[in-house]
Ligand SMILES: *[C@@H]1O[C@H](CO)[C@@H](O)[C@H](O)[C@H]1NC(C)=O
Ligand SMILES: *[C@@H]1O[C@H](CO)[C@@H](O)[C@H](O)[C@H]1NC(C)=O
């Protein structure tokens with residue numbers, strides 16, 4: 001009897017949701033198709049990709065959208081993908097032909113009738129409107145599967161505001177988020193198990209814990225911010241395989257199919273590589289106002305890349321394209337930037353080469369010459385679980401002009417967003433190019449693009465929202481019209 005009632009309720013819900021999204025499509029089946037882990041990202045000047053997960057496969061993921069409260073348009077796809085061990089399908093719908101810099105209301109297939117969300121499309125290249133974006137790296141699951149207020153180093157204080165919650169608090173100030181690698185830290189399940197932090201798990205049950213950590217992360221992020229602001233992401237080493245390069249008696253051979261080689265990361269996102277000639281979520285670029293943004297991949301796909309089979313990080317992942325593809329793409333992408341439209345170039349890669357701790361020399365060899373040749377303005381990194389604001393730097397030397405119209409890129413490392421492993425310490429004495437280092441605070445970076453000549457970065461302590469470090473780069477770009 002009870003199940004009949006539930007079935008009837010379920011059918012009623014199906015009718016409503018299906019009516020709004022796709023006529024005559026009785027595809028919605030309660031919790032099997034209920035959307036979770038919702039997020040979206042820019043996809044070309046007039047596009048947005050909307051993504052969400054469901055317990056079951058959707059034959060035809062659909063997004064209903066419109067400019068007012070009328071969701072009078074529908075976009076479909078056939079992209080509902082999963083992998084061995086995943087408990088969900090990732091659904092991706094690309095919407096094109098949108099008005100730039102415009103707010104839309106949308107809903108996704110099988111959402112509750114009144115669950116409407118909003119996104120704002122990207123600011124056209126060359127538009128001088130000032131804006132702010134949020135930058136994070138190394139952010140993991142919070143709570144009983146990750147960073148908590150018990151049982152680990154650098155545990156949160158009870159009730160401490162996390163970086164996710166801080167982003168939620170500040171979301172009205174920024175237009176998008178950029179997460180430069182290391183998302184969720186699902187591969188920390190082994191450490192959590194070995195530490196006794198997850199006392200009721202076993203090595204055999206690890207694959208399920210890995211997926212639980214991923215699901216928790218994406219839901220926490222959705223509940224706080226990714227349902228409301230575009231979420232751009234790049235690859236970090238913690239996306240590479242199931243066990244963080246091996247731990248104790250265990251090596252990556254314990255990783256089961258589905259939890260190696262960036263599989264979850266490749267399924268979960270659809271970054272705008274199609275629009276920028278890049279590759280999947282590994283390397284791509286996009287324009288927003290006065291800035292050309294580039295995501296690079298410091299993990300695989302260049303000479304001596306650390307996560308490659310036999311590489312220094314022992315992650316046994318990649319490559320994803322023929323030898324040389326990423327570097328060739330980066331050269332072409334940099335060469336094609338119209339500096340009259342987007343005077344600024346900001347590049348993000350996960351592993352730093354300028355930082356007061358072990359550095360990625362092969363990354364430096366692969367990427368720095370191009371940064372210098374093409375006048376990259378700002379280079380952002382993570383991976384180290386602290387904050388370091390460096391100078392403008394070229395070939396290991398701080399630029400004598402500092403941030404006052406340097407010719408070298410300005411480097412910032414911020415991997416302090418927070419995750420199960422806590423924070424780490426920078427090495428002292430610091431290098432001659434280090435300006436400010438903070439290794440005791442969880443936080444994120446707020447960038448403000450003021451105009452053609454000024455960009456500021458603030459390090460925000462997540463716990464209380466205070467700005468605890470701040471600096472502004474001045475660049476006299478040729479062709480600045482404003
Ligand atoms: C582990 O299982 C025991 C016995 O069921 C339970 O009392 C305990 O709360 C569990 N611990 C955690 C952290 O889930
Ligand atoms: C926001 O994130 C916190 C963890 O940082 C999580 O506990 C909370 O559930 C999230 N909020 C929502 C509405 O999902």
Ligand SMILES: *[C@@H]1O[C@H](CO)[C@@H](O)[C@H](O)[C@H]1NC(C)=O
Pocket residue numbers: 261309316317318319320
């Ligand atoms: C990882 O996946 C790529 C793309 O499918 C494949 O070419 C590569 O060989 C894989 N690497 C490993 C170590 O399995």
Ligand SMILES: *[C@@H]1O[C@H](CO)[C@@H](O)[C@H](O)[C@H]1NC(C)=O
Pocket residue numbers: 303323324
């Ligand atoms: C890739 O190309 C570089 C230079 O073009 C070369 O030095 C390197 O040996 C090549 N690597 C492989 C794996 O073929």
Ligand SMILES: *[C@@H]1O[C@H](CO)[C@@H](O)[C@H](O)[C@H]1NC(C)=O
Pocket residue numbers: 396397398431432433
């Ligand atoms: C700064 O330090 C680096 C090594 O950390 C060194 O190679 C470089 O010569 C130094 N530059 C100056 C100007 O002191």
Ligand SMILES: *[C@@H]1O[C@H](CO)[C@@H](O)[C@H](O)[C@H]1NC(C)=O
Pocket residue numbers: 450451452453454482
């Ligand atoms: C650019 O922005 C900076 C920082 O807000 C400001 O000081 C400067 O006057 C602005 N330049 C122009 C030309 O408006």
Ligand SMILES: *[C@@H]1O[C@H](CO)[C@@H](O)[C@H](O)[C@H]1NC(C)=O
Pocket residue numbers: 441461463464465466468
């Ligand atoms: C906010 O938190 C940071 C980091 O813990 C601390 O240094 C700062 O003093 C705090 N600021 C205020 C106003 O409480």
Ligand SMILES: [Fe+2]
Pocket residue numbers: 138181182236237238350382383384
């Ligand atoms: Fe990392």
